[in-house]
Amino acid sequence: MVTLPDGAKKELKAGDTAADLAKSISEGLYRNCVGALINDQIKDLHTPLHTGDKVKLLTAKDEESLELLRHSTAHVMAEAVQSVFPEARIAIGPTIKDGFYYDFEIPEHTLSIEDLEKIEAKMKEIARENQQIVRFDIPDVDKQLDEFRKDGEKFKAELLEEHRDHNPTLYLMKDKDGKVIWNDLCAGPHLPSTKHIKAFKLLKVSGSYWRGDENRENLQRIYATAWWSKQDLDDHLTRLEEAEKRDHRKLSKQLDLFSVHEEVGPGLIFWHPNLATVRDTIEENWRKEHRKRGYQFVYTPHVASEDLYKISGHLENYAENMYAPMDIDEHPYRCKPMNCPGHIMIYKTKLRSYRDLPLRYAELGTVYRYERSGVLHGMLRVRGFTQDDSHIFCTPEQLKGEIDGIIDLIDKLMTTFGYTYKCYLSTRPEKYLGTDEEWELATSGLEEAMKDRGIDYEIDEGGGVFYAPKIDVKLFDAIGREWQGPTIQVDLNLPRRFDVSYIGEDGEKHRAIMIHRAVLGSMERFVGGLIEHYAGAFPLWLAPTQVLVLPISDRHQEFASKVHQQLRDNEIRAHIDNRSETVNYRIREGQMQQIPYMVVIGDKEEAEGKVAIRHRRDGQVGTLSVDELLAKLKSEIDSKEQ
RNA sequence: GCCGACGUAGCUCAGCCGGUAGAGCAACGGUUUCGUAAACCGUAGGUCGGGGGUUCGAAUCCCCCUGUCGGCUCCA
Numbered sequence: 216m217v218t219l220p221d222g223a224k225k226e227l228k229a230g231d232t233a234a235d236l237a238k239s240i241s242e243g244l245y246r247n248c249v250g251a252l253i254n255d256q257i258k259d260l261h262t263p264l265h266t267g268d269k270v271k272l273l274t275a276k277d278e279e280s281l282e283l284l285r286h287s288t289a290h291v292m293a294e295a296v297q298s299v300f301p302e303a304r305i306a307i308g309p310t311i312k313d314g315f316y317y318d319f320e321i322p323e324h325t326l327s328i329e330d331l332e333k334i335e336a337k338m339k340e341i342a343r344e345n346q347q348i349v350r351f352d353i354p355d356v357d358k359q360l361d362e363f364r365k366d367g368e369k370f371k372a373e374l375l376e377e378h379r380d381h382n383p384t385l386y387l388m389k390d391k392d393g394k395v396i397w398n399d400l401c402a403g404p405h406l407p408s409t410k411h412i413k414a415f416k417l418l419k420v421s422g423s424y425w426r427g428d429e430n431r432e433n434l435q436r437i438y439a440t441a442w443w444s445k446q447d448l449d450d451h452l453t454r455l456e457e458a459e460k461r462d463h464r465k466l467s468k469q470l471d472l473f474s475v476h477e478e479v480g481p482g483l484i485f486w487h488p489n490l491a492t493v494r495d496t497i498e499e500n501w502r503k504e505h506r507k508r509g510y511q512f513v514y515t516p517h518v519a520s521e522d523l524y525k526i527s528g529h530l531e532n533y534a535e536n537m538y539a540p541m542d543i544d545e546h547p548y549r550c551k552p553m554n555c556p557g558h559i560m561i562y563k564t565k566l567r568s569y570r571d572l573p574l575r576y577a578e579l580g581t582v583y584r585y586e587r588s589g590v591l592h593g594m595l596r597v598r599g600f601t602q603d604d605s606h607i608f609c610t611p612e613q614l615k616g617e618i619d620g621i622i623d624l625i626d627k628l629m630t631t632f633g634y635t636y637k638c639y640l641s642t643r644p645e646k647y648l649g650t651d652e653e654w655e656l657a658t659s660g661l662e663e664a665m666k667d668r669g670i671d672y673e674i675d676e677g678g679g680v681f682y683a684p685k686i687d688v689k690l691f692d693a694i695g696r697e698w699q700g701p702t703i704q705v706d707l708n709l710p711r712r713f714d715v716s717y718i719g720e721d722g723e724k725h726r727a728i729m730i731h732r733a734v735l736g737s738m739e740r741f742v743g744g745l746i747e748h749y750a751g752a753f754p755l756w757l758a759p760t761q762v763l764v765l766p767i768s769d770r771h772q773e774f775a776s777k778v779h780q781q782l783r784d785n786e787i788r789a790h791i792d793n794r795s796e797t798v799n800y801r802i803r804e805g806q807m808q809q810i811p812y813m814v815v816i817g818d819k820e821e822a823e824g825k826v827a828i829r830h831r832r833d834g835q836v837g838t839l840s841v842d843e844l845l846a847k848l849k850s851e852i853d854s855k856e857q
Numbered sequence: 858g859c860c861g862a863c864g865u866a867g868c869u870c871a872g873c874c875g876g877u878a879g880a881g882c883a884a885c886g887g888u889u890u891c892g893u894a895a896a897c898c899g900u901a902g903g904u905c906g907g908g909g910g911u912u913c914g915a916a917u918c919c920c921c922c923u924g925u926c927g928g929c930u931c932c933a
Contacts, residue, residue, distance in 0.1 A: 307932060316928095325861065374933045383933075400933050421928030422860025429929075433860055436928070464926095468868065477906075477924050587858055589929080768890040795890070803894035817892055829893060 217268045227264055234260045234407070237272050247274040249406050250283045257282060259350055259404045275411070275443040285310040287348060287406040288338075288415050288441040293317050294388055294397040295337035296437070300324060305399065306370040306425055306434055313451060314440035318423050320370070326435050331417040334437070338415065345410040346396065347389040350403055352382065359385070363400075370425060371400045414448035415441035457694060463746035464593040470751050470759075470808060473594060482591045482598030484739050489759035492788065494742055496757050498579060500631070500855075501603060501735065508624055510577040510605060515557030517581060521547040527556040528712055536584045554580035555706070555731060558606040559713045562727075567717040572727070573609035573617055579738070580604045594743030601738040607730040608715065611656055614728050618664035618686075618703060621732050625688060625701045628734050632745060633857040634690040636700055638670055641678035641685045648682050649707035657705035657728075658684040682708035683731070692748040699740075704731045752809040752831065756852045763805045764791040764826075767798055767817035775816045778826055778841055785845050806831060814844065 217225050217236065225236060233251035237244045237260070250260050252271040257279055264270060273280040289308035292315075296303050300321050308317030319326075353359045356379045363372040375383055378400075386405055388397040406412070417439040425432040442448040459465070467473050472490040475483060486494060502512070521540060524530040529537065533552060540547035551557065558576045567574070581601045590596055609617050629636050640662055643654045661684055665672050672686075679685055683704040690700040706729045709715065719725045735741040745753075755761055762782055766775035772793055782789035792801045798815065805813045814826040825838040839847065 309932060311931060327862090371933075378933060381933095385933095402933055419927060420861070423929045424859075426932080427930065429859060434929090435860075438928080475924090481924070588924095589858065589860095592926090765893085767892060770890080795888095797889090797891055797896055798893065799891085800895055801893095806894055813893080815893065819892085827893080835893060 216266050217264050217270045220269075220271045230263055232261045232263050233258065233270060233272060236264060236270060240272075244272065244274070248272050249274060249280050249411055250404055252277075252279060257404050260407045261350065262404075281441075281443070282310055283404060283406050284411065284443060285315040285441045286404070287409070288412050288439070289315040289317050290348070290386065290388070290399055290401070290405065291338050291341050291409055291412060292334065292417070292437065292439060293319075293399060294341060295334045296321075297397070298337050299330070299333050304368055304370060307374075314418070314438060316436050316438045318425070318434040318436045320425075320432055320434050326420040326437065331420065331437070335415075335417050338412075341388075342409045342412040344390065345408050347393075347408050348405045349387045349389055350405070351385045351387050351398075353385055356383065359383075375400055411443075412441065414443065414445045415439060416448060416452065454694070458696070458747075461694070461747040461750045462593075463595070463743045466746050466751040467593075472746065480598070481588060482586060482596070484594055484597055484599070490742065492759040493745070493753060493757050494738055497735070497738075497742070501579075501628070504624060504627060505575075505577050505605075508575070508620060510575040513558060513561055513576045513578050515554060515560070515578060515580060516551070517583075518548045518550055519556070521549055523556050523560075524549055526712055527553075527559075527709060529553065529556070536586070538583050538585055550583035551580075552582050552584050554578055554582065554602060554604040555606055555709055555729075556713070558604075559709060559715055559729075562606075562608055562715060563713065567608070567727070569610055569717055569719050569725075572717060573607055573613050575605060575607045577603075577605040594739045594746075597737075597739050600740065602733050603735040603738065603741075605732050607732070608717075608727045609730065610717070610719070610725070611728055614656070614660035614705070614730070615664050615667075617730055618660055619668065621703055621730070621734075622664060622668055622670065622686075625734055629688070629690065629700065631855055632748070634692060634698075634700070634748070636688050636690050638665060638672040639675050639678070639687045639689065640665070640672055641675040641680075641687060643684060644677045644679050644681060646681055647679075649711075653707050654684060657707060660705065661686050661703065680704065682706060690744075692744065693750070696747075698744050699736065701734045701736065702732065705729075706731050752811075754855065754857050755811045755848065756855045758809070758811050759788065760790050760808065760810045761787050761812065761848065761852075762789040763801075763808075763810045763813045764789060765798060765801050765805070765813055765815045766791070766793055767815065769793075769795075771816045771818075771821055774821045778814065778816065781841050782845070785849075787845070787848055802829070812848070 217227060219225060225239070227236060233253065234245065234248065237248040248260055250273045251258050251262065252273060253262060253264070254269050257273070273283070289310065293305045293308055296317070296319055297305065302323070303319045303321040306318035306320065308315060356375060360372055360375055363375060383400065384402060385398045386401045386403060387395045390396055417437055419438050421436050421438065423434045423436040425434055440448070440451060442451060470489060471487050473487055474485045475481065476485065505512070521530060524537070529552060537552045538550040540549055557580070558578070561576060562574065579601050581599065583599045586596060586598050591598070607617050642658055647654065665686070683706050685702055685704040687702050688700040690698040692698060710726050710729045715727045715729060716724050717727050753759070764775050764779045764782070766772050775791060775793065779789055779791040792805070794801065802813060809831060811831055813829040815829060816826055820826050820838060823838070825840050826844060827838045828836050828844065830836050
């Protein structure tokens with residue numbers, strides 16, 4: 216007796232499988248069935264059922280079934296690779312978001328694009344052959360180990376050795392006569408056969424390490440994707456192309472946003488005027504929102520004596536991410552990797568009373584960190600960047616309220632940019648500093664602030680850093696991609712190291728709580744992400760050029776210049792294009808520069824004292840007097856319309 | 858850092874098996890004065906990322922350096 220999703224019960228014979236269940240319901244369902252969700256776990260279609268099981272049969276329509284498809288396609292890919300390159304040894308091949316990969320060791324050969332085509336062709340062949348994918352319990356682990364070793368499958372042997380006590384299974388690929396063609400050590404689950412595999416594409420090859428360990432074997436990884444239908448695959452490929460078009464590095468060239476220079480060094484960003492305008496506007500807004508919330512702005516030096524980082528512990532724990540020391544008057548100095556010690560210096564210039572707290576220091580603080588050369592990426596992963604950093608010093612009683620205030624600020628700023636977000640609470644990891652009581656106080660402060668606000672959050676158990684529990688916020692952009700967003704940490708380390716304290720109501724000295732938070736993160740990463748989020752079309756309030764004035768011919772120059780000046784007088788970022796190019800040409804350029812508004816001025820407009828408005832998305836939207844235009848622009852700017 | 862790919866004019870890219878560079882756009886000069894996404898004619902522009910080697914001869918082949926790009930966490 217098993218239960219179906221609609222609550223119906225179904226009587227089965229002993230030893231019946233999910234496939235038998237499907238068959239008993241309808242032949243069509245059986246044909247389309249690829250697996251089953253048994254007690255909420257994805258299983259093979261041929262898994263025996265037991266009394267009391269909750270069973271949901273999976274077909275291509277079910278979201279969960281994609282996992283089966285991709286995992287099985289990974290096996291087919293591995294089979295194909297070993298068919299094309301018999302000397303290839305297989306490592307692991309899990310599913311990932313939107314696809315899967317498989318790692319191989321192929322002696323004396325590096326995979327090329329042409330190889331991918333060959334492998335794809337072979338995969339199609341395997342799919343067409345309708346090979347059966349059969350689960351097989353390994354009866355004699357030692358014998359199987361010998362088998363793997365004999366075949367040179369050292370990775371599989373290593374894995375089997377580790378999993379020998381966990382009922383290891385093989386998956387066998389069988390041809391129509393039941394002959395085993397290929398096998399892979401795998402926990403499954405899988406599709407019943409390869410006939411369901413119709414729409415897949417191998418995307419790229421790259422390097423990896425066996426078990427992600429750089430001291431171990433170098434492997435070659437093939438990334439691929441698989442979908443139930445050609446249509447789904449095509450849609451996915453189109454989405455990838457879309458994302459590529461939004462690449463901030465690409466848009467930077469079109470829109471003249473930023474650059475990096477070999478002569479200067481990798482990971483160091485030059486902000487061109489256009490992007491500097493965007494940043495400046497963001498920072499202005501950032502300051503305004505901070506002032507409203509009682510923050511005080513500070514500035515701290517960009518280099519500091521190593522003495523400071525000895526106290527902070529950075530030298531001990533963070534040295535590999537820091538720029539090497541420089542010798543100043545025979546004393547080592549470092550570029551600052553974080554702003555916190557600097558803010559603590561300011562705090563400690565006086566004896567603080569509980570009446571002074573909370574103190575909220577904020578700084579757009581530029582830091583330098585050594586990142587391994589291979590991980591640098593446009594503006595998103597760099598070596599020098601400006602954090603919108605703040606450190607709040609408060610009493611334990613104030614903690615929750617401060618967290619609440621930060622969440623309010625986060626919500627305000629993220630909504631301003633049209634991001635949706637999700638919060639994660641990371642709790643104490645295995646290795647940690649501080650006492651259990653401190654962790655409890657800090658963690659519950661974070662959690663309760665979210666609870667009181669009614670914010671949806673997930674808990675990442677043990678995901679905190681060694682010195683702090685934290686709230687991480689993930690952002691979702693215009694095309695649903697995820698970005699690392701704001702973070703709040705309750706630091707249990709630095710207040711102790713620097714003896715950050717205050718005098719309480721009781722006249723005694725108490726350790727202050729120090730909250731570390733960044734909302735935008737780094738200006739580089741945030742603005743880089745924004746470029747992609749908006750696909751280069753910044754909303755009016757952020758746009759580098761807000762209005763482009765276009766006189767139709769030379770006789771309209773004078774009026775056009777007046778309009779231009781009037782806009783500028785009203786703090787609109789306006790430019791005029793009075794080159795002797797056709798109107799069409801200049802409009803095209805304005806469009807390609809993603810300028811929100813163009814105002815066209817010809818005989819008609821001059822006669823009426825008005826301007827013709829063109830919006831980059833809506834095209835011609837009528838004529839307005841300059842005053843009317845100013846009012847329209849101001850309201851759109853003030854509301855920060857997306 | 859490691860694996861792989863790539864680096865040709867400001868941009869996008871061509872240049873096969875070695876015979877010392879080419880297009881479009883942009884720029885510049887002129888003509889055109891135009892009504893909502895590319896007017897016409899002309900000119901100039903490159904030590905082919907840097908260094909070394911092979912060769913009579915290297916953008917092209919080999920080595921080193923540098924930068925960029927894709928990955929290196931998602932566990933049979």
